[in-house]
Amino acid sequence: MKRDGNLNSFWQDTAPLHLPLSKTIYSKMHFDAVVIGGGITGVTTALMLQLAGKKCLLLEANKIGFGTTAGTSAHLNSVLDTPYSDIIDKCGKEVAKKVAGSALEAIQIIKQFVKKYKIECEFEEVRGYMYATDEQEEKELNNIYQAIGQVGLPTSYTSDIGIPIQFTKAIYFDQQARFNPLKYVQSLLDVYIKNGGRILENESMQNIDDEEGNLKVVGENFTFTASRVVHATHTYTGINKLNFKLGPYRSYVLAVELQNPGDYPEGLIYDMKEPFHYLRKASDDLGDVLIVGGEDHKTGQEENTQYCFKNLEAFVRKHFAVKSIRNTWSSQYYESTDALPYIGALSTENPKEFVATGFSGNGMIFGTLSAKIISDLILTGESPYADIYTPLRNSPIAGFKAFVSENINVVKRLIGDRFKKETMDELAALSPGEGKVVSYEEESLAIYKDDAGKVYALDPVCKHAGCIVQWNNAEKSWDCPCHGARYGIDGAMLNGPTRLPLDRFDLTEMK
Ligand SMILES: Cc1cc2nc3c(=O)[nH]c(=O)nc-3n(C[C@H](O)[C@H](O)[C@H](O)COP(=O)(O)OP(=O)(O)OC[C@H]3O[C@@H](n4cnc5c(N)ncnc54)[C@H](O)[C@@H]3O)c2cc1C
Structure with missing residues (x-):
């Protein structure tokens, strides 16, 4: 399968699409909901709405899984990339507690889907670890430790992080998980199709108009109408004030075969560098690999992106005996200006269009949570998380030079x-x-x-x-x-x- 980059991710190699999809254009039909974007966010949202009896169309400009969902590292972590100390500073303790609760709920949603539909995607509940290597990092780690406790997630200090990296201080936190994102998404897609859901691939939404109470969705080869539209395109496509509240970033990943089988971590591991490194294990028929990511930078602002891979490789070789590098790839994420994603109605004037964006490096969690929030809003008009994540909240405009x-x-x-x-x-x-x-x-x-x-x-x-x-x-x-x-x-x-x-x-x- 293809991805939005030249390099193949480990997930692309391990999870080829297996369902033949319809080539019907569905032009002039009416749908209860049109979900735009076939990543984890769009597929989960379309499935939830379809299971609730709505007639849905999932529209994808390329192939299902083309976007960042095929370029992720698929940690399922309630201890988010933005430290809870920052979230407490920016949004207050009560909001931060709800954020932590919502992240745990997202992991449970994935776990329940895996169990209910017997999805073979190597889902495993594991421990998360964060480690410091000097005094300054230790200070920061202590703050993060305090904040994790304040938002109600259990955490402890530890002297063992399960990998051969030297550290001075470390913490762990339970109830994290990992999985193969494409196997998971493709299985959800199978369930969606079996329940009558429709998919249109290789067709791009180009315009949406409000027309006689319905939304007219227009592409080069189609026009259909919908009662509700969900923009699950990772970032809102088109001009919207959200564009000015999101920063696009690239992050780099390697899938590495190690010489010593005992060196693969069971847990999810994070260091305290800026940008930080993230590590986990994954497996396929050929064996285990260490998935290592980092070297993030603002999109379009690194002259030689090959250096990012070189630096990442140097980091891995410093700490592990490397047998081979199976995959190298990079992918894109979007960071909001106040650390929380934007999930919900696009505008007060237009409560029929919904958006899910600004997930930072936690889109497996926030994409799943978006599906829950948006399907709840469409089905019942309410969600316990609507206020925290609403795109209509006041958040600063990004001042990108x-x-x-x-x-x-x-x-x-x-x-x-x-x-x-x-x-x-x-x-x-x-x-x-x-x-x-x-x-x-x-x-x-x-x-x-x-x-x-x-x-x-x-x-x-x-x-x-x-x-x-x-x-x-x-x-x-x-x-x-x-x-x-x-x-x-x-x-x-x-x-x-x-x-x-x-x-x-x-x-x-x-x-
Ligand atoms: C390197 C890296 C590592 C990451 N690691 C983690 C991690 O460990 N854990 C975690 O939780 N998150 C992680 N993330 C973030 C996470 O992977 C993403 O947030 C998530 O995959 C986004 O999913 P999505 O479905 O919202 O978007 P995408 O997967 O990007 O899907 C959007 C889809 O919309 C389609 N589209 C766009 N425009 C149109 C249009 N006009 N018409 C029709 N279709 C359109 C695209 O083709 C695409 O397929 C990581 C991100 C990066 C970059």
């Missing part, structure tokens, strides 16, 4: 413009596999040369808010530094918030 500097006036150019061969030859003096934004007669071009020497030229102006995209040499994509929209070498949309591909320039003359 890059957005201000990059969001310049954009000169619109015509697709199909042709460029003089001689000039382009010069511009295209790139190594095979290299991409670059270059200037051409006072304008800019995003050019990429593939391994066979074919040159692709795109308008580098992001279709979302007009920033200039940057080349990502690890995933071979064009990434926007402002709101995280990403495009393939041919300009195809990989990640929102864009709804459209980049404009292409015709280089047929170049052959």
